[in-house]
Amino acid sequence: MKKRKYIKELYLFLFFPVLFILFFSCTQPEETDETFTHPEEIPQTNVLAVSAIRGDGELSVGWTVKDGVEYEVWYSGNNNPENAVKWNGEITITLPVAGTVISGLENSTQYYIWIKIKNENDFEAAINETPQAPPSAIHENFAYVPGGTVTGSHNYSMKITVPENPSGYMNAGKTLVKRGVFVEGRKITIEPFFMTEHETTRQLWHEVQSWAEANGYYFQNKINAPDETVKNLPVSNINWRDAVVWCNAYSEMNGLEPVYYYQGNALRDSRDSNGTACDNADMNKTKNGYKLPTEAEREYAARGGDPGKADWMFLFSGSNNADAVAWYHGNSANTIKNAGTKNANRLGIYDLSGNVQEWGWDWMNFNVSVTPDTPAAGEAYGGRFTQKSMSGGGVGSNVTMSCAADRWSFVTEHSDAYVGFRVTRSAE
Numbered sequence: 443m444k445k446r447k448y449i450k451e452l453y454l455f456l457f458f459p460v461l462f463i464l465f466f467s468c469t470q471p472e473e474t475d476e477t478f479t480h481p482e483e484i485p486q487t488n489v490l491a492v493s494a495i496r497g498d499g500e501l502s503v504g505w506t507v508k509d510g511v512e513y514e515v516w517y518s519g520n521n522n523p524e525n526a527v528k529w530n531g532e533i534t535i536t537l538p539v540a541g542t543v544i545s546g547l548e549n550s551t552q553y554y555i556w557i558k559i560k561n562e563n564d565f566e567a568a569i570n571e572t573p574q575a576p577p578s579a580i581h582e583n584f585a586y587v588p589g590g591t592v593t594g595s596h597n598y599s600m601k602i603t604v605p606e607n608p609s610g611y612m613n614a615g616k617t618l619v620k621r622g623v624f625v626e627g628r629k630i631t632i633e634p635f636f637m638t639e640h641e642t643t644r645q646l647w648h649e650v651q652s653w654a655e656a657n658g659y660y661f662q663n664k665i666n667a668p669d670e671t672v673k674n675l676p677v678s679n680i681n682w683r684d685a686v687v688w689c690n691a692y693s694e695m696n697g698l699e700p701v702y703y704y705q706g707n708a709l710r711d712s713r714d715s716n717g718t719a720c721d722n723a724d725m726n727k728t729k730n731g732y733k734l735p736t737e738a739e740r741e742y743a744a745r746g747g748d749p750g751k752a753d754w755m756f757l758f759s760g761s762n763n764a765d766a767v768a769w770y771h772g773n774s775a776n777t778i779k780n781a782g783t784k785n786a787n788r789l790g791i792y793d794l795s796g797n798v799q800e801w802g803w804d805w806m807n808f809n810v811s812v813t814p815d816t817p818a819a820g821e822a823y824g825g826r827f828t829q830k831s832m833s834g835g836g837v838g839s840n841v842t843m844s845c846a847a848d849r850w851s852f853v854t855e856h857s858d859a860y861v862g863f864r865v866t867r868s869a870e
Contacts (some may be wrong), residue, residue, distance in 0.1 A: 490506055490507075490566045490567035491505060491506045491593040491595030491597065491598070492504070492555070492593055493505070493569065493590060493591060493748075494569050494570070495588050495590035496573055497543070497576075498576060499548070499549055500544060500545040501517075501547060501553060501555065501571055501573055502541060502542075502590075502748050502750055502751075503542055503543070503557075503569075504539055504748060505539070505540055505557050505749075505750070507539065507540045511559060512560040513540060513559060513560060513566075514558050514559075514560050515533065515544065515555065516555070516557075517544055517554065517555045518553070518554050519551060519553060520554065521554050523554075523565055529544050531545070536752040536755070539597075539750060539751075541748070541749070547573045548573065549573045549574055549575050550572060551573065553570065553572070554568060554569075555570065556568045567593075570591075571590060571591050576588065583639050583640065584636040584638055584639065584867070585636065585637055585639050585743075585789050586634070586636055586789075587635050587637055587742070587743050587789060587866075587869075588747055588748075589631070589634035589869075590631070590747075592624055592630050592632065592749055594623075594625045594629065595625075595626055598625075598754075599622065600620045600757055601618070602618055602842045603617045603618070603842070604617075604618065604840060605772060608771070611840050620842075620845045620848050621847060622741050622849070623741050623849070624738075630738050632738060632739060635735075635739060636867045636868075636869055637791055637864065638791075638864045638865055638866070639786070639791050640676075640781035640782045641676035641792075641793050641862050641863070642677050642688075643673065643675065644673055644674075645673035645674065647665060647680070648665055648667055650691050650695055651664055654691035657695075659710045660687075660712065660713050660716075661687065662713045663679055663684050663712075665679070674780040675778050675779070675781070676778060676781050676793070676798045676862040677862050678798055678859050678860060678862045679857050679859055680857055680861075680862070681712070681856055682801050682852070682855075682856070683716075683717060683721070683854050686702045686709060686712070686733075686734065687709050687710060687711065687720070689701060689702065689734065690702050690708055690710060692732045693729075693731025693732050694708075698729075699729035699730050701725055701727075701731045701733040703723060704719040704720070705719075709723050714855065717854070717855060720854065727868070730868060731867070734802055734803040734865065735802055735803065736803050737803075737833070740794070741833065741847065743759075743789060743794065744759040745759070745846050746787055747788070747789055751788070753788050758796075759791070759794035760787030760794075760795070761787075766784065767786075767794075768795035768796030768841070769783075770796045770835050770836065770839060770841045770844045771838060774796075775837075776837055776838055777837060778797060778836075781793060794833075794834055795834060795835055795845070796834065796836060796844045797836060798834070798862035799832050799834050799839070799862070800832065800834045800861075800864055801830060801863040802830065802831035803830075804830065804831045805830060806832075806849070806851035829852055830854055831850075832851050832861070833849060835848060836860045836861075
């Protein structure tokens with residue numbers, strides 16, 4: 443009996459490590475309840491969430507609304523509502539958001555904006571922002587994303603149902619709530635930036651990789667020179683460390699300043715032997731080079747960059763119809779497609795809702811409401827920083843992960859066939 447018991451325990455000892463490896467080798471995890479701490483029903487808040495997006499001589503103002511309520515917009519050059527002037531321009535309402543564009547303003551001048559219910563005396567909410575002319579494009583294939591201040595709201599959450607076909611999805615038929623990073627009580631100011639219109643392709647990755655290796659850079663994961671049939675596919679099988687080191691190389695290759703540093707030295711090595719340096723790197727925001735988007739920047743761009751526009755609440759980046767803008771498991775045959783073969787969103791950016799999942803800069807913190815700041819760094823998975831943010835869904839995941847408000851993460855050394863990235867650059 444003791445021998446049989448010993449053999450049984452030995453089988454269990456061998457079986458569970460194999461099960462653990464199989465579970466965590468899944469490249470695009472399905473949804474689990476523990477990811478979604480927001481209530482199943484999205485409440486209508488009584489507090490208006492007001493946002494202001496910078497424009498050339500104008501400010502695009504957006505706020506959350508309640509059905510059947512009319513609002514007024516007032517503005518002033520100082521923080522005194524008694525000096526405010528009522529804006530008589532058109533107000534567009536697409537529940538749960540409303541918006542208007544206050545024009546005729548002076549660039550580089552700070553304006554204060556108040557929202558109030560029509561025919562009532564009290565102002566409901568206020569915000570301040572500064573009009574700014576957009577800079578010239580740095581070069582082709584980059585889209586300009588205007589800066590602005592966004593006040594989070596429960597009404598910015600999105601509800602999406604896990605499909606039942608194809609079969610086999612966890613939580614099939616269940617409606618999930620995607621909170622995103624613009625949660626109630628969280629106010630985020632996003633500076634203007636440029637974002638690549640497409641995910642980083644194999645062709646571009648290899649061009650930079652070749653330059654980098656000739657100039658003192660090292661990568662953990664590399665790709666061979668792509669032929670014509672695959673050069674426009676998004677690069678994959680690279681990890682987060684590879685991505686940040688590649689960003690530094692791409693910057694230097696173009697005569698720009700690297701953004702990522704460890705102990706004062708620019709990161710130039712993503713090999714496992716340099717993993718500690720990569721994982722503890724700092725992002726120097728004063729540098730003008732390329733970088734990964736923060737969670738807030740990426741979701742802001744995916745939603746169209748303006749909370750006062752209808753597409754801010756589209757389930758996917760640029761549409762409520764996933765098939766129009768996203769490659770995901772249900773329509774891709776589990777195969778990555780050329781970058782930019784679906785429709786772009788309003789900003790002219792492609793594949794923010796699908797094709798490959800994309801690395802972001804931030805350490806993942808699912809409870810983003812604990813801090814009003816961006817990036818949304820926080821403690822997750824056992825009380826320590828362990829995983830970097832990821833967004834966008836992909837050909838290996840169900841359509842719910844393509845939602846514009848979806849958030850996921852992986853450890854920095856993780857790489858697989860469905861994970862890639864795109865880059866941004868400051869517009870200041």
